[in-house]
Amino acid sequence: MRRSDLGEFEEVVLLAVAVLTPKAYSVMIAEELERETGQTVSTGAVHAALQRLEQKGYLSSVLGEATAERGGRRKRIFTITALGGRVLSEVQAVRTRLWDRIIPNVRLEWS
């Protein structure tokens, strides 16, 4: 599995989907990311990332129910696929391994 096809934003979005399941759709994800990062995240960007992820097979989607705020429009609910979960844990494993190899002194200097 080539990891290069998972961009940083995509990775975050994929994670957010995993966090928010079973209520993961673009508005929720964008809001979540905004809250977590403190930066403005547009639904458009999230939506595009979700599309790409779905295309790559990390996510699957169904149309969910409509609400009044949405003007009676349905939302697209995303769930992470088995492949998506594996990719995420792989990425996490790589990160953890790398983190673990950092000398404790170096880490102190930053904080």
Place this chain on the structure above:
Amino acid sequence: MKHPKRRIAPRLADRLLNWLVAPHLREEVLGDLHERYALRVQRQGETNARWRYWREVLAYVRPSMIRRQPQRYPTPTTTTMLRNYLKIALRNLVKNKAYSAINIGGLAVGMAVAMLIGLWIYDELSFDKYHQNYNRIGRVMQSATFEGVFGAGSYMPIPLGNELRTDFADEFTYVVMSSWNKEHILAYGDRKFTKQGSYLSPEAPDMFTLKMLRGTRAGLKDPAAIMLSASVSQALFGSDDPLGKIVKIDNRLNVKVTGVYEDLPYNTEFRDMTFIAPWDLYVSSEAWVKQAQDNVEWNNNSWQILAQIAPNATFDAVNAKIKGLRVKHVPEVAPYKADVFLQPMSRWHLYTGWDKQGNLEGRIQYVWLFGIIGLFVLLLACINFMNLSTARSEKRAKEVGIRKAVGSVRSQLISQFFSESLLVAAFAFILSLLLVILALPLFNEVADKQVGILWTSPMFWFSGIGFSLFTGLVAGSYPALYLSSFQPIKVLKGTFRVGRFASVPRQVLVVVQFTVSVTLIIGTILVFRQIQYAKNRPIGYDRNGLITITMNTPELHDHYNTLREELLRTGAVVDMSTSSTPATDLNSRNGGFDWEGKDPNFKVQFGTIAVTHDFGKTVGWQFKEGRDFSRAFSTDSAALVMNETAVKYMNLKTGSPVGMIVKWNGKPMRVLGVVKDMVMGSPFEPVYQTVFLLDYGWAGVINIKLNPAQSASESLAKIETIFQKFNPGSPFDYKFTDQQYALKFATEERIGKLASVFALLAVFISCLGIFGLASFVAEQRTKELGVRKVLGASVFSLWSLLSKDFVLLVAIGFGIATPFAYYFLSNWLQKYEYRTDISWWIFAVTGAGALVITLLTVSYQSIKAALMNPVTSLRSE
């Protein structure tokens, strides 16, 4: 509080998104945005939220959002769906065979009629365009107003031609003197033929831009030359080279062939000019012409002058300059407003006459008439087509419902119905082409034309295909646009009802159809009545077994008595005489008559015909009073016989003219008798005042009365042997007088025949339409009829119920048509002096006929529907 705020999410941004974002993403995208907007309004207030909203919208401007999803059903680049439409259309046509036949057949007939008329009009309008100088050639004419009546003619004096050529050299490129196109005998060795041709000035071939097959256009510069048309050359010389060969004209003039030109096409004025001889030859060979030229006779108007104006000149400008030429040289014609003018070639064919006020008229009327008829027939066919297709299409509401339910979108239904009606229109177009090909030979014969389909003309294809497209689109527009708007749920549930007024346009169209048809029928009946009326007119002589032979060689003039005796001896001939003109053609009118008691201001003009003693017995004229010429009285050489009209014209106080003296150019002549009027000119006009005088020298034709006891062919064979003896140099050509007389009706009969064919077709098309509509209505009301029958309605009452509507429509159409027809036809009849009246029974018969035809057409369907067993009609479903 939340709701009103949500409402005001920026509309413009939404619209932008709707337009930008791919349709399959619109729902989730807009939903997301609105939800987020609502959240933001709560959190940050409206202004901020709106601002953020716009930024959000812009974030969607990225290819992955804009790119449209590929259609789940591929667009018909593979033509799958089109093939399906075609299949459905064909199945529909095959399923309703009768309708399809009526629909396609009716439209095809209409288009064929329009095409034929179009070709006819094209031919009429392109008359003479074969000549490249078409726009600059003109015929010199003179007009005069005589007793308040305008008249114009192209008989011109020779000196005028010379004057135009010398004094107006700047205005004219060519001035061509011309004799009248007449029959002459052309002989080469023992081959001899009677052919029509003219004597023309040497510039004529250049002016007419003749296409030379052999020789050059300069061939007439030699006065002893002749130019032949290709067909004459073929007849005389076969495939041999005719150039330089010597041909004999009228048994006396030897000329050398200097050129062969392509036959002039049938739609040219000079199509009968099969050879051209030089004008100078004409002058030198005819003493009276030479005399007119040498003595500068301005008063002898016997020839034609044709001219081509200079490139920078206009007809109006030239006319203004030459207008007064005749009055200048012949001052005594000044009181008659005698003007000289040029009639452009573009006017020769379609504007051949002037009415009494001097307004141009002529065949252009027929061009208009047929153009209008053609348009109407086409209109009828279109109406039919539209009526039937819309009526039928209502039956397909269910199909529309199902198609929509399984996923057709409106644009697909529209294109389906359009492709269907275009297919039918295309079938009709092809069929109409076939019909035209089949009908053309007959049409050409009736219309005296040689037209063909303009296979190579883009205009023809453009108009034909354009028209088919137009009809298809118009006829298809109702089902395409209206039916496709149905809501599938209503249609399928059965609650769908066509509006009350849906049939109103159809009814209006039926009324229009019958108005046109009835008008055409009335017109046709009247044309034929007018022809019959003129045919029944007493003509004053006996044309049965009467033949005329043109005297065009000198031999015949010298042997009158011996020829007559020999002919009588054969027993094949009752009598023989000569006369200046045949009995069917009065072509000489003269003034200069005087008698005792004549008002000196009365400018008289009589038709003058020279005859021999035996003329009366040959043609069988009938004396009202007095006696015929007789060899017993030598004084009869200065005597005349006149017709009844002449007596009335002279307005004598004494009553009978018999025995009185009439002077012609000073020569006294005794009136021997009065004959009943003989119709020599147009049978639609009053008989002209005519005098007959004895002159053996002034003879143009030989009249022979065949023996009725013998068969005509045997008699003719005997006569021919005698003619060969006296006149070996010329072929034996004769004309039957009754045939010549019948030719006088040719124009009217042609118009009548064409009009009747078109009227019949119009009625046929209308009936097709009404038949289709009736069957449609009967089908729609099947259930109603079943219920009515169960409740005790009789077949007759059902029949009248169904027929009533149509009868009413036809009656309305008839009511509109009557005043129209009356107005137009009484105008048409005005131009005939001798005319029938428009009697009421013509209208009555037409009305009754239309009614009967309608009832017959409708009854087939309505009786069928009325006889249907209610069990079957009510059980269905």
